[in-house]
Each structure stands twice: as structure tokens, then as C-alpha cells.
Amino acid sequence: MTSAKQSVVVGVDGSESSAQAALWAAAEAARLGVPAHLVVVNDDPAREGFAKQAVRDVIERCHRERPGAAITDEVATGHPAEELVRRSDGAQLLVVGSRGHGVFRDALLGAISISVAAHARCPVVVVRGDAAASGPVVVGIDNSEANRIAVHYAFGAANRRHTGLIAVQALPDAYFTAGTYPVPDRQEIQNRAELHLSEQLSGWCADYPDVTVRREVANEHPVPTLCEAARRAQLLVVGHRGRGGFAGLLLGSVANGVLHHAPCPVAVVRNPG
Known part of the structure; x- marks a missing residue:
């Protein structure tokens, strides 16, 4: 497992919502001067290929839209909320999208995001709505x-x-x-x-x-x-x-x-x- 110590950990699942969360996390990690650590939690061995492709796609998009961002990645196994909460022990911040879809439709959907926010041991950001570039x-x-x-x-x-x-x-x-x-x-x-x-x-x-x-x-x-x-x-x-x-x-x-x-x-x- 890639170390998430002093990083911004972000859960990704192949959905647009999680991609937006990853882009937000990459920008925030740059402000904090730490890497963004992308985690796909796979609970089905048959989905391993999809999981690896999902994280590769998000990394490519982050490098394209957040050039210069320091990004690490990981494909983990287990329950999404539990695995993300476990990684919150060594993270500065944990970021999730507000909903998921597709093969990983339950990974970051509503209740999982709330569960992560309730139990994580570091600050949690749920990325929803428009992430404005300006404003208070x-x-x-x-x-x-x-x-x-x-x-x-x-x-x-x-x-x-x-x-x-x-x-x-x-x-x-x-x-x-x-x-x-x-x-x-x-x-x-x-x-x-x-x-x-x-x-x-x-x-x-x-x-x-x-x-x-x-x-x-x-x-x-x-x-x-x-x-x-x-x-x-x-x-x-x-x-x-x-x-x-x-x-x-x-x-x-x-x-x-x-x-x-x-x-x-x-x-x-x-x-x-």
C-alpha cells in the first residue's frame, strides 16, 4: 500500500462525482504542500481490471487539469467506507464525492459519504455542487x-x-x-x-x-x-x-x-x- 501519511486521501470509483472530488483534492493538496493519494476500494476480484483503469483515468485527468500536482494511487480491497476511514488515521484530509454510479455505484453514494464523514479521524470534505474558483x-x-x-x-x-x-x-x-x-x-x-x-x-x-x-x-x-x-x-x-x-x-x-x-x-x- 502506498503511504498516505500527511497526504490528502481521496476515494475514487470511476464516477464523474469522484473525478470532481479528485480534482478538488489535487488542488487542495497543492495548497497544503502535500501529495494527493487516490484510492479505489474494490470489493470484488472480478472488478480488479475496472478498478485499475478507473484510477488511471482519474490520474490522467488530474495531470491534465491540475498540471504539476503530486499524486499517488492505490487499489485496495474491502468495504469502501471502512477502508477510507482506516486511511484517515495518517491523512491531513479525506475527500469523497457526493455520489457514485456504474460498477462502483455504491462506493461513494450518499450513505457511504455520510458514514465516512461521521467516522473519519481527520477532516472530511464531501465535494458536491460546483467547486467555485472564487468566493468566501x-x-x-x-x-x-x-x-x-x-x-x-x-x-x-x-x-x-x-x-x-x-x-x-x-x-x-x-x-x-x-x-x-x-x-x-x-x-x-x-x-x-x-x-x-x-x-x-x-x-x-x-x-x-x-x-x-x-x-x-x-x-x-x-x-x-x-x-x-x-x-x-x-x-x-x-x-x-x-x-x-x-x-x-x-x-x-x-x-x-x-x-x-x-x-x-x-x-x-x-x-x-
Whole structure:
């Protein structure tokens, strides 16, 4: 097996979606100064010829469209999600497409991408929608300590791209609650959310002075809020699991919504601890 240590690992399966993921990964690897490591996971010996041809085709396309990119490759055997997650131990980043087709139609289709995002031990990018060449990086802010890791990743991604950052803080559920519960002081909730947003960003703003930050406090559900903010973005960054306005992120409906409906690549960043 080719070593994936300190590389950007990308799962490919012969589909156009995975080819786009490989092109995105090659560009990101160049920004990080590491190789892109292409992995085809083959779970059927009869498909070995197809698997080898699939990875050759993607490498040729990457060299054609990303000239100068450092690329290694591997054809592995096993379950696609399990093998990609295993390789996340030594990777800087793991990249997958949002869906697959053809002989490997299940390899990176929906549930597999989400499974990889849920269990990988490094940041995961699911490449979906149009990977814009310009535009900001968007990050979702919540009240969890682990979210700081995602915010740090978002600042780094914006800095590598020489672009700005949009930080979105969703209001807590109490903002929308009606009925028998006491009516919340909405202005107080808004003020607290804005204060928390400033606190979450202050240290990173000092560390990344070249990244211009726009702050947004949203009073809508996190999924449409983030997707709307990311409409012209290069990348949308979310934490592996959040609280508050982004409750259940990744493992619940909010994560599924973001991963299925975002108009750009989505980075899911987990707390190493």
C-alpha cells in the first residue's frame, strides 16, 4: 500500500462525482504542500481490471487539469467506507464525492459519504455542487467547545485561498419556541448570540489578520441558513457535532441536510479529542 501519511486521501470509483472530488483534492493538496493519494476500494476480484483503469483515468485527468500536482494511487480491497476511514488515521484530509454510479455505484453514494464523514479521524470534505474558483469560506458557529476546531480549520482554508470568511451563528431553539413556555426576550437572545459569535472569532481573527470576516446571526433553521450563505462559497465548514443552534450536526437531520443540499463542497471537522 502506498503511504498516505500527511497526504490528502481521496476515494475514487470511476464516477464523474469522484473525478470532481479528485480534482478538488489535487488542488487542495497543492495548497497544503502535500501529495494527493487516490484510492479505489474494490470489493470484488472480478472488478480488479475496472478498478485499475478507473484510477488511471482519474490520474490522467488530474495531470491534465491540475498540471504539476503530486499524486499517488492505490487499489485496495474491502468495504469502501471502512477502508477510507482506516486511511484517515495518517491523512491531513479525506475527500469523497457526493455520489457514485456504474460498477462502483455504491462506493461513494450518499450513505457511504455520510458514514465516512461521521467516522473519519481527520477532516472530511464531501465535494458536491460546483467547486467555485472564487468566493468566501463559510463556517457554522455553535456553542460547543469542539466547534473551535472547525473555526480554526475554516480560517486556515480561507487564508490558503486568500479569501474572506462568513461566520454564521444560529439562534437557539428558544428563539422560535411558542405556546406554554415563557416568551423569550428575543433581543436578549440576539445580543447574546452576537456576543458569543464575537468571542468565538476573536482569537482566530488575531491569528489570521489577512482574513476578512463577516458575521451573521441567523433567525432561521441552520440548514437553509448555511446553504444560503454558501451559495457563492468555495467551501462550507461545519463541526462534527454541535450544540445550540446547530444541535445534532452531522449525526442528525441538520448534518444530512447540509451534506445533501449545500451548493458547494462541505468540510466536516471533528474534535481530535
